[in-house]
Amino acid sequence: MQEIEVKYRLYDLCGLERALADRGLVLSAPIFQDDQAYAHPDWAYGQSKIGVPFARLRTQGDRHLFTVKTPLANELACLEHESEVADRNQMHQAIIQMGFRPTVRIVKTRRTAQVAGMALCVDEVEHAGLFLEIEKVLDADESGTAAQERLNAFACSLGVELERTTDTYDSLVRAALAPA
Template sequence: MPDLDMDALGEVEVKYRLLDPDEEALAEALAARGVVLGDRFRQDDQAYAPASWSYGMPKLGVAFARLRSEAGRVLLTVKVPRANELDCAEQETFVEDRATMHEALLLLDMVPTVRIAKFRRTGAWGKAQLCLDVVDGLGIFIELERVVPRSAAEQVQAEMDQQVRSLGLPLQRVTQTYDSLLRAAARPAEDGLLVGDPYI
C-alpha cells in the first residue's frame, strides 16, 4: 500500500477549462498579475493504469503511470491520488528509452489507457507553478500546482481556486485528470481500457 502519511509531500492541483477559447486574453489577464509565461512547447503523454482497474472505478489509493516525451527527453511519472484525483503522492524520473520503459510497465501489469497530446506554456504565480495548456481534443486549460504536505492539500486547493477565480474570466473548474476527460469525451462503445492509439 502506498505511503499516504499526512505529513508526506504530494502535488496538488486545480484545473479549469477556458470557456471562451481566447488563449491570448487569458495570457494578458495573467500578465496583469505579474505572471510571465514561457515559450510554448509540445508534450506527448501516454497514461497507464493497473490491468485490474478500469474507468468508472475509484482512483484513490491506486498507482497510475505516465510516459511523457518533451524536447527530446522522456519522463516517467507515477502518481497515487489521495483525497481526490488532483491531490497525489508523486514520484518521477527521466528514462533513457521510452519503448523499453513501456515494456517494463507492461511487465508490472500496467496497461496503456489514453494518449494526451498538448501544447504547454508555464510560469510562476505566487507560490504556485502555472500551466497554460492547449489539449488536443479538449481545448484550453489553466492549471495551478503546488507541492505540499497531505494535511494542507485541501486548504491549498481552496486558496489556488480563489487565485484563479480572481482572473474574472469565463472558466469552468474540472476535478478530473486529462486522461479521464479525454476518455469521457471519446465515449467508446466498448468497455475496455484502451482508448485511441497508444503513443509509445
C-alpha cells in the same frame, strides 16, 4: 511529495494573458508533451481513483519522464514520484511488465508561468480543448484539499471566465473520444 492541482476549462485565452500581464507574468513559449497514461489492471474507468497508483510516460522534447501518481483526497491531489528515463520504448515495456496497461494517450501543447510557488499551465489538449491548470507541490503531510482551495481562490482572482473540472486529462480525453 504531493502534487496538488486545480483545473479549469479556459474560454478566454487573451483575457487570461491580460490578467497575468497585469501581475507581471508572461506565459512561456509552447512546449509539446506526449503522454501515455497507464492504469493498474484491476482498475477501470468509472471506478474511484483514490489510493490507486497510475503511471505516466511523458516525452517533452528529447526528455522522457516516468511518473507514478496515487490520488489521495481526490484525483487532483496526488502522492507523486517522477524520474527521467533514457529510453521511452524500454520504459514502456518495463511498465507493461510491471502489470500496468496503457489507457489513453494525452497530447498537448503547454505554456507555463510561475508565481508564489505555483505553476500556471495553459494546456491545449488534443480532443479535449483549452485548460488552465494550477499546480503546487506540498509535503506529504500537508492538506491537499486546503491547498486546492487556495489555488482556486487565486484562479478566481484572475477575473476570467473559467469552468472548474475535477477530471484528469486522461478522463477528459477518453470521454471526448468515446463513441456517442
